[in-house]
Amino acid sequence: MKKHYIEHWDAEDVDAWEAGGKDIAKRNLIWSVVAEHVGFSVWSIWSVMVLFMPTDIYGIDAAGKFFLVAVPTLVGSILRIPYTVATARFGGRNWTVFSALVLLVPTLFTLYLMMNPGASYTTFILVAALAGVGGGNFASSMTNINAFYPQRLKGWALGLNAGGGNIGVPMIQVIGLLVIATLGNTEPWIVCAVYLVFIAVAAVGAALFMDNLGNQKSDLRSMAKALKFSDSWVISFLYIGTFGSFIGFSFAFGQVLQINFLAGGATPAEAALRAAQIAFIGPLLGSIARPMGGKLADRIGGGKITLYTFVAMALAAAVLVTAGTVDDGTPGAATAGVLVAFVFGFITLILLAGIGNGSVYKMIPSIFEAKAQGLEGLSRDAKAAWSRAMSGALIGFAGAIGGLGGVGINLVLRASYGGTAKSATMAFWVFLAFYIACIFVTWFVFLRRPSVTRGLTVSDGDDEKVSVSA
Structure with missing residues (x-):
């Protein structure tokens, strides 16, 4: 057997699993989480950089910053399509090493650009777009780990893999907070320098401890086949x-807080520090909640947990609508009560989105099984093999489409703050309507009585009805 290469892998073989298969899967899961974690951090690096960008120095207003944050979200979402098939084509280990090393490019460019604030807005947009490569890592990582674990453990394994990766968002925000708290909002290059080290660790660890699977299959043909099913x-x-809310609100939360602190009379440096002190909490809780959502879905059913999650998200959005109605966006209007409502609403939404991420992704392998x-x-x-190929393909496609939700959130917030009201109330109404849908x-x-017109239905083991017809 070639080193770091497994010709035949059958996670459903209980004897082989207990004889050492689970240890191999665990080792690959650990380093997959590390690499994906760093990828998420680089993907979200501009959600931190905007806190270091006072308008009077960089010449970019709030609307421009929301768009700047949306650009890497868009690029990362699109890249999830090719990243989905990359692990089957090049090997999970090989692609993890490569995709980690590629993160050096946007990190180095961001470091240089933040040291030169006189660059044009177009230059900022182009460099921000490079950070999108970090968003692609999620698709390849999830597709790879999906192949390593048996059906009975996929909800937990995929939730843990994604949750550990998602923690990359609050982690880079915490590092940004430490820099702002100790040195002020003038040294953003330090955040980039720290991540150059983390990227190297992820690449070396993947090279030493991960494996390629010989029987892994997920290509564009599989994706085309998966998309013939309406459930996909x-x-x-x-x-x-779920994921659109997690990534969109996680990227925008700090800036929304900063705008409100500025409206309350804080200086740019004070607003950046106060925003950084709070912004990481939502993404951290949402990341931790993701494996919990997967585990709950394993026990109760992905459809049920997803439904309950969206009901709770609609209620949280209603809190934001109420708070936005009170705050008219004028200086001094960001009262303590409004800020508390904003913080509670955003953190709750991101937390619930994390739970929903786990439950929705549990549904994918269940449906195709x-x-x-x-x-x-x-x-x-x-x-x-068919189930693995279809699940892996849909994991990447759904991840790409979900990421576009994050783009939408930032663009809706940009339009809302750029309007005559200069507030986010319109955006909150849009979010509430979407959660109701x-x-x-x-x-x-997934939960009503199955219609006979949907064709043959079977149970996925969690009392959810799944269509077997396209």
């Missing part, structure tokens, strides 16, 4: 509501 599109839509059992003329191994879709597709 529904899952992607729901992931806009159920569909595989309805396929005739295939052996057990062939059905398992997600509630209806989740119930209608």
Whole structure:
């Protein structure tokens, strides 16, 4: 057997799993989390950099900053499509090493640009776009780990992998906070320098401790086949509501706080520090909650947990609508009560989005496992391979579509703050309406009594009805 290469991997073989397979899977999971963690940090680096960018020095207003943060979100979402098939084409270990090393490029460019604030806005946009490579890591990492774990443990494993990666968002925000708290808002290059070291650790660790799987399959043809099923599109839509909310609010939270602290009379340096002291809390809680969402979905059912999550998110959005109605956006209007409501609403939304991320991604392998059992003329191994290929393909596609939700959140906030009211109230109404739509879709597709017109249905083991027809 070649070093770091496993010709045949069958996670459903209980004897092989207990004889050492679970240790191999765990080792790959650990370093997958590390690499994805750093990728998320680099992806979200501009959500931290904007706190170091006073308008009078960099010449970029609030609307411009929201767009600046949205650009890497867009690029990272698009890159998730090719990243999904990369692990099967090049090997999970090989691609993890490569994708980690590529992060050096945006980090070095960001370091240089922040040392030269006189650059044009177009230059900032182009450098921010480079950070999008960090967003692609999620798709390749999740597709790879999906192949390593058996069906009964996928919810927990995928939730842990994604949650550990998601923590990269609050981690870089904490590092930004430490820099601002000790040196002020004038030394953003230090954040970049720290991540140059982290990137090197992730790449070396993946090279030494991860493996390539010989029977891993996930290509664009698999993705095309997966998208022939209507459930695939529904899952992607729901992931806009969960992951789109997580990444969108995580990226925008600090800036929304900074705007409100400035409205309350704080100086730019004071507003940056106060925003940084709070902004990381939401992404941290959301990241920790993701594996919990996967585990709850393993026990109760992905559809049920997803529905409950969207109901709670709608209530949290209603809190933001109420707070936004009180705050008219004028200087001094950001009262203590309004700020508390903003903080509570945003943190709650990000926390719930983390839970929803885990539950939605649990539904993906469950759906295709159920569909595989309805396929005739295939052996057990062939059905398992088909299920893995379809699940891996949809994980990447749903991740890409979900990431676009983060772009939408920042663009809606940009439009809302750029309007005549100069507040986010309009944006909060949009978010509330979208969560209500997600509630209806989740119930209608996965939890209501199955319609005979949907074709053959089977249970995924969690009392959820899944269509086997396209």
